[in-house]
Amino acid sequence: MNSPTKTKQNKLIIAKEMLGNLVDRRVLTALEVCVRCGICTESCHYYQSNPKIEHTPYYRAELVRRLYRRFFDPVGRVFPQWFGAGETTEDLLSKLAETAFSSCTLCQRCTLACPFGVETAEIMRITRSVATATGNAPDILVELANAAIAKEENAELFRDIYLDQIKDLEKEVQDILGSSKARIPVGEKGARMLYVPLAGAHTIVPQAVLFNIAQESWTLGMFEASNYAVFLADGVKAKHIAERITKEAEQVKAKEIIIAECGHAYTTMRWDVPKWRGSPLPFKVRSIIEVLDEYVREGRLHLDSAQNSQPTTYHDSCNLGRKGGIFEEPRRVIRAAASDYREMTPNRLHSYCCGGGSGLVAVEEWADIRLQAGKLKAEQIRQTGAKIVVTSCDNCRHQIKELSERHDLGIEVTSVSELAVKSLA
Amino acid sequence: MTLEIKSDQTINLEGLLCPIPVVKVSQAIKNMAVGGVLEATATDPGVLLDIPAWVKSTGNELLSIKKEDKLIRFFIKRTK
Amino acid sequence: MVTAGLALAGAAILVAGTVTIMVAIQRRPYQAEIAPTKGSPGQGVLYAFTLGMAPWAKESARRHWVAYLRGIVFHIIIFVGGLFLIASPWLTEFPSLLRVSLAALFALGAALTFAGFGMRLSDPALRRLSTPDDYFALALVTLFLASGAASAAQIEFLPAFWAISGITMAYVPFGKLRHFLYFFYERAFLGLVFGSRGVLKWKHE
Ligand code: SF4
Ligand code: SF4
Numbered sequence: 001m002n003s004p005t006k007t008k009q010n011k012l013i014i015a016k017e018m019l020g021n022l023v024d025r026r027v028l029t030a031l032e033v034c035v036r037c038g039i040c041t042e043s044c045h046y047y048q049s050n051p052k053i054e055h056t057p058y059y060r061a062e063l064v065r066r067l068y069r070r071f072f073d074p075v076g077r078v079f080p081q082w083f084g085a086g087e088t089t090e091d092l093l094s095k096l097a098e099t100a101f102s103s104c105t106l107c108q109r110c111t112l113a114c115p116f117g118v119e120t121a122e123i124m125r126i127t128r129s130v131a132t133a134t135g136n137a138p139d140i141l142v143e144l145a146n147a148a149i150a151k152e153e154n155a156e157l158f159r160d161i162y163l164d165q166i167k168d169l170e171k172e173v174q175d176i177l178g179s180s181k182a183r184i185p186v187g188e189k190g191a192r193m194l195y196v197p198l199a200g201a202h203t204i205v206p207q208a209v210l211f212n213i214a215q216e217s218w219t220l221g222m223f224e225a226s227n228y229a230v231f232l233a234d235g236v237k238a239k240h241i242a243e244r245i246t247k248e249a250e251q252v253k254a255k256e257i258i259i260a261e262c263g264h265a266y267t268t269m270r271w272d273v274p275k276w277r278g279s280p281l282p283f284k285v286r287s288i289i290e291v292l293d294e295y296v297r298e299g300r301l302h303l304d305s306a307q308n309s310q311p312t313t314y315h316d317s318c319n320l321g322r323k324g325g326i327f328e329e330p331r332r333v334i335r336a337a338a339s340d341y342r343e344m345t346p347n348r349l350h351s352y353c354c355g356g357g358s359g360l361v362a363v364e365e366w367a368d369i370r371l372q373a374g375k376l377k378a379e380q381i382r383q384t385g386a387k388i389v390v391t392s393c394d395n396c397r398h399q400i401k402e403l404s405e406r407h408d409l410g411i412e413v414t415s416v417s418e419l420a421v422k423s424l425a
Numbered sequence: 426m427t428l429e430i431k432s433d434q435t436i437n438l439e440g441l442l443c444p445i446p447v448v449k450v451s452q453a454i455k456n457m458a459v460g461g462v463l464e465a466t467a468t469d470p471g472v473l474l475d476i477p478a479w480v481k482s483t484g485n486e487l488l489s490i491k492k493e494d495k496l497i498r499f500f501i502k503r504t505k
Numbered sequence: 506m507v508t509a510g511l512a513l514a515g516a517a518i519l520v521a522g523t524v525t526i527m528v529a530i531q532r533r534p535y536q537a538e539i540a541p542t543k544g545s546p547g548q549g550v551l552y553a554f555t556l557g558m559a560p561w562a563k564e565s566a567r568r569h570w571v572a573y574l575r576g577i578v579f580h581i582i583i584f585v586g587g588l589f590l591i592a593s594p595w596l597t598e599f600p601s602l603l604r605v606s607l608a609a610l611f612a613l614g615a616a617l618t619f620a621g622f623g624m625r626l627s628d629p630a631l632r633r634l635s636t637p638d639d640y641f642a643l644a645l646v647t648l649f650l651a652s653g654a655a656s657a658a659q660i661e662f663l664p665a666f667w668a669i670s671g672i673t674m675a676y677v678p679f680g681k682l683r684h685f686l687y688f689f690y691e692r693a694f695l696g697l698v699f700g701s702r703g704v705l706k707w708k709h710e
Contacts, residue, residue, distance in 0.1 A: 024535055024536065025690070026535070029530070029691045030691070032683065033688055035681055036634050036635060036639060038569070038630060039566065040565055042568060053630040053633055056630055058634065059634060062634055075680070084634070084635075084636035084638075113565035115573065116687075117692055139451070140448055140451050143451055143482060143483055144448075146483070147447065147478040147479040147482045147483075151478040154478075157477075158477070161473050161477070162474060199469070200469045200470075202469075226444070271540050273540075274539045274540040275540075278539075279539065280539055285540070325543045325702045325703030346564065350564065364448055394442065
């Protein structure tokens with residue numbers, strides 16, 4: 001029954017329906033307010049790294065705007081050309097999908113550049129939803145989201161492997177601290193903090209070292225913090241993946257969820273999950289860098305900046321910084337841990353995306369696109385003369401590492417936690 | 426004695442942090458013929474969970490995954 | 506008097522259209538930030554409508570200062586033009602100095618809006634992405650200000666000004682000119698979201 005033309009028609013119908021449903025007040029406003037003035041042009045790292053029309057924020061948004069007007073605007077439905085809208089085809093849908101996934105990292109930098117504050121990222125986010133629903137999303141993001149769900153569905157099976165792995169890591173922590181008492185507790189009821197790592201050991205071992213030193217009451221989460229369904233803008237799966245963590249926090253009766261150094265995982269748990277649930281979470285949510293900053297300020301962690309004398313800079317993850325307001329916390333820790341700290345320009349609120357955000361680092365087919373878009377970041381890093389680049393997001397970390405190889409930056413990329421461990425007094 | 430698994434392609438994922446090993450495996454499997462076997466070595470212990478989970482959700486077959494000291498070696502057969 | 510009717514009809518369409526749009530916006534779902542705040546949504550909104558729009562707050566505005574300044578100035582002039590339209594039935598009672606000043610102001614406004622054609626056509630990206638709606642709106646606003654200038658100088662042009670005002674107002678709800686309304690929503694959303702996340706605030710550490 002599923003003839004190719006029929007599926008195509010279906011896809012268009014699904015696209016139209018989804019677009020109609022997903023355009024909420026914020027997105028509608030973002031669609032309607034743009035006057036095509038071009039002021040945001042250079043605000044996007046894609047454009048800065050490769051100035052062409054397709055890399056302007058408003059070009060991307062305009063693609064969706066026109067589609068939307070053709071579908072839903074009273075004038076646009078009758079005279080689509082009046083708003084520059086062309087035919088709605090299957091090709092247009094896949095072009096939109098590719099644009100939303102490969103040529104916008106949802107970094108929100110253009111929003112602050114626009115005189116109105118047009119949220120192009122929000123428009124691209126719903127475009128990702130439409131693309132995901134019509135089967136136009138990158139396979140790997142779907143696979144990674146599904147793998148996360150598979151882990152939960154086979155929790156019993158994975159539990160033993162995980163616990164084994166953690167036993168090994170606990171030994172590493174004990175070696176580093178020179179104490180057989182150091183622990184990595186898992187699923188420990190009554191712990192104050194549930195620390196949610198990523199899949200890699202680099203998000204478990206250094207943090208465990210620091211928690212042990214600070215004598216924190218903590219327990220390690222069973223599931224990783226990353227949520228690839230967020231990149232797909234697949235609301236149902238994203239909620240499901242996030243709930244694995246909130247359920248666990250409820251089980252262990254934690255007072256706080258602490259998210260590993262990961263941009264989107266923090267934004268998701270801190271800001272989005274409450275919206276998805278329709279109520280605030282019954283526990284506090286913080287990033288590990290906020291915790292480390294607190295330790296340093298309260299004197300629970302003594303760092304010695306003399307241990308790291310190489311020039312060091314910090315890259316603001318868009319999620320933690322521009323979308324999360326975490327600007328000073330990492331800087332305070334880094335200054336305590338490194339003696340030669342330098343800023344990139346611009347930074348903080350106006351920091352440029354590294355080019356790897358919103359799942360792009362996972363899509364191998366588009367590696368060239370993202371590495372090209374990261375040219376500007378590479379240049380910024382070079383200008384600081386830094387030898388160590390600290391970032392609080394694994395996606396940024398991976399991207400900057402690859403940028404270093406491509407642009408011969410000769411830098412080491414690390415996280416705030418790892419830097420802190422290296423500077424233990 | 427364990428049976429030697431014969432692989433059609435080998436990739437080195439050592440030093441890569443999760444989820445990049447999964448990304449590379451997914452890419453490599455896509456470029457293989459159905460029935461082909463991929464062998465990979467990695468160092469991030471996260472793959473011990475990530476690879477089995479990915480295999481489960483994609484329906485491929487994990488022939489073996491073993492930790493040899495710091496090195497993790499695994500074999501995946503493309504099934505569809 | 507026909508043209509006065511046209512202006513009134515246009516105004517009625519503008520009002521009805523604006524209300525309809527506002528109802529349509531309100532009908533859309535809205536997800537407020539409900540997580541405990543890191544900053545202050547109120548401060549964010551205040552910031553978004555004030556300092557957040559200051560040209561020096563934006564690198565983009567510094568880079569495009571001509572376009573940015575042009576935008577700010579002609580929007581203010583259009584606002585004054587609107588007030589002038591309301592007061593225009595009593596134009597004969599305006600002191601002549603005021604009339605001359607208004608004529609000059611509106612002429613400047615018309616020149617600035619007319620320059621929009623040049624900006625759109627000379628920039629390759631803008632040229633490619635501009636729509637008939639953009640040019641039509643630009644033409645209407647230019648004519649609105651030009652006829653405003655003419656009628657402030659010469660009362661005989663008042664009917665023409667009314668006619669053009671009527672058409673312009675009537676078009677607002679149907680094309681890009683409706684951005685005037687969405688502007689307030691966009692700044693408010695920006696302030697609410699980025700304010701509660703502690704991103705937009707008066708002073709950063
Ligand atoms: S997004 Fe804003 S700055 Fe960019 S073209 Fe539209 S209105 Fe102008
Ligand atoms: S959100 Fe970021 S990547 Fe997307 S268009 Fe804006 S500046 Fe570019």
